Amino acid sequence: MFKPSRRVSAIDLSGIRKMFELITEDTINLGLGEPDFDTPPHIVEAAKNSMDEGFTHYTVNKGIIELRDAISNKLITENRIKTDPESIIVTVGASEALYMCCQALVESGDEVLIPDPGFVSYHACVKLAEAKPVPIKLGEDYDFRMTAEAVNENISPNTKAIILNSPANPTGSVMKKRDVRGIAELADDHGFYIISDEIYEKIIYQGQHYSFGEFSDNVITINGFSKTYAMTGFRIAYTAAKTDITEEMLKIHQYNTACASSISQIAALEALNGPQESVKHMVSEFKKRRDLIVGRLRDMGIKCVKPAGAFYVFPYVGDADIYVKKALENGVVVVPGHSFGENSKEHVRMSYATSYENIEEAMDRLEQIEY
Ligand SMILES: Cc1ncc(COP(=O)(O)O)c(C=O)c1O
Structure with a gap:
């Protein structure tokens, strides 16, 4: 039987990649870690x-x-x-x-x-x-x-x-x-x-x-x-x-x-x-989406720090595994906090590197979750 090195046995594949395997055509993916904009x-x-x-x-x-x-x-x-x-x-x-x-x-x-x-x-x-x-x-x-x-x-x-x-x-x-x-x-x-x-x-x-x-x-x-x-x-x-x-x-x-x-x-x-306009445009779009996602989550009664940068929010949801499962049942992929460390079991990561409309629809779906 193949025996990997101890170094490799000591680590796991990223939990984020595992989430992507669960996506269907209708799922809204808030798990992505990359801008949804085209390369200029x-x-x-x-x-x-x-x-x-x-x-x-x-x-x-x-x-x-x-x-x-x-x-x-x-x-x-x-x-x-x-x-x-x-x-x-x-x-x-x-x-x-x-x-x-x-x-x-x-x-x-x-x-x-x-x-x-x-x-x-x-x-x-x-x-x-x-x-x-x-x-x-x-x-x-x-x-x-x-x-x-x-x-x-x-x-x-x-x-x-x-x-x-x-x-x-x-x-x-x-x-x-x-x-x-x-x-x-x-x-x-x-x-x-x-x-x-x-x-x-x-x-x-x-x-x-x-x-x-x-x-x-x-x-x-x-x-x-x-x-x-x-x-x-x-x-x-x-x-x-x-x-x-x-x-x-x-x-x-x-x-x-x-x-x-x-x-x-x-x-x-x-x-x-070259020209830097595309960066300014992308950041101003991200800002609008950040305000949308933070506002909607807070309206649902979810505790969410308003982030000052990047394109993620990290709301508190209690048991993240239960929340991730329910979100998926409602057609939304979010990443459990424990993918980012032992300390983060009660949070999930949502990326807003997806369109404003997608975020609105994702929030409508998440609103249906009772927990
Ligand atoms: C904090 C952080 N560092 C590094 C990377 C890797 O970036 P790259 O695409 O340049 O390998 C990422 C990608 O998500 C990231 O979020």
């Missing part, structure tokens, strides 16, 4: 042109210099991060970036602080690197925001890194500047690394985004194109870190993927250099 045409055009011009071969491992230049300029001007093109690795999505960071930074005996609730990959990537995930409980009291105090309480002599995510999946919380600065100071004082997943940076309705890299050098910044430019299928993102960290991460990247797709790199370059 100028980006698609750039990708097509790159193929026509024969740009269909390997690139250098870190990614084409034009793209790394554009990324480094963005990080310097928009995020106030001290960086340069040599400190950037272009990756196959933020997913690869997270895996690469964990493999390069942590090992057995190390602890990695992760948000709970938090994106599904954090726990799995830490486990695959044979380190110990230490969940930090986030609750409604601070609108699910990570705070410097909560981090401080969970630091131990074995803390090697923390993974942070603002705006956050699954709660949409956006961290305050004082907490970003405070956690950066804690990382410097205690000598641990910050892995900052900033993939929802541009999808923000209230407050402002701050990068940890502005306040500390011990930061690996992860950002990408999937969410901001509706480019999930292009599989393209990047890391920025000090050169010594970057050179170690590059080993994982090289042996895992060699390089990101050449075509996607050209598309990403166009995304950064």
Whole structure:
């Protein structure tokens, strides 16, 4: 009988994927983690042109210099991060970036602080690197925001890194500047690394985004194109870190993927250099949908924090498994909170990356649930 490695046996496939298997034609899917908008045409055009011009071969491992230049300029001007093109690795999505960071930074005996609730990959990537995930409980009291105090309480002599995510999946919380600065100071004082997943940076309705890299050098910044430019299928993102960290991460990247797709790199370059109207349009649409979904859920008597960013709400529903089952019986897919951590058994995640009309219909259906 096949015996998988202990590393792989220790993790499960994401609960979100399992939900998709239950979808029928009439189901409204509020489980999706990707924008429902089309990739802007100028980006698609750039990708097509790159193929026509024969740009269909390997690139250098870190990614084409034009793209790394554009990324480094963005990080310097928009995020106030001290960086340069040599400190950037272009990756196959933020997913690869997270895996690469964990493999390069942590090992057995190390602890990695992760948000709970938090994106599904954090726990799995830490486990695959044979380190110990230490969940930090986030609750409604601070609108699910990570705070410097909560981090401080969970630091131990074995803390090697923390993974942070603002705006956050699954709660949409956006961290305050004082907490970003405070956690950066804690990382410097205690000598641990910050892995900052900033993939929802541009999808923000209230407050402002701050990068940890502005306040500390011990930061690996992860950002990408999937969410901001509706480019999930292009599989393209990047890391920025000090050169010594970057050179170690590059080993994982090289042996895992060699390089990101050449075509996607050209598309990403166009995304950064081209017009940004599509981003503004998408965010203003998301905001309308957020107001609709939060309003409707509250009208049903469901406790729901109004998220400041991303495109998810994380309402309190009591027993999430019962609620998920009833929602499905009424033709709506929502994701149980425990997919995002042990602490979240009484919540569900609903994505509003689907049309206004779909959300209205989904809320009409959920209104029928008695619980
Ligand atoms: C918080 C977070 N990080 C990373 C990812 C992965 O993004 P990518 O498509 O760039 O691999 C996702 C996707 O849902 C996410 O929600």
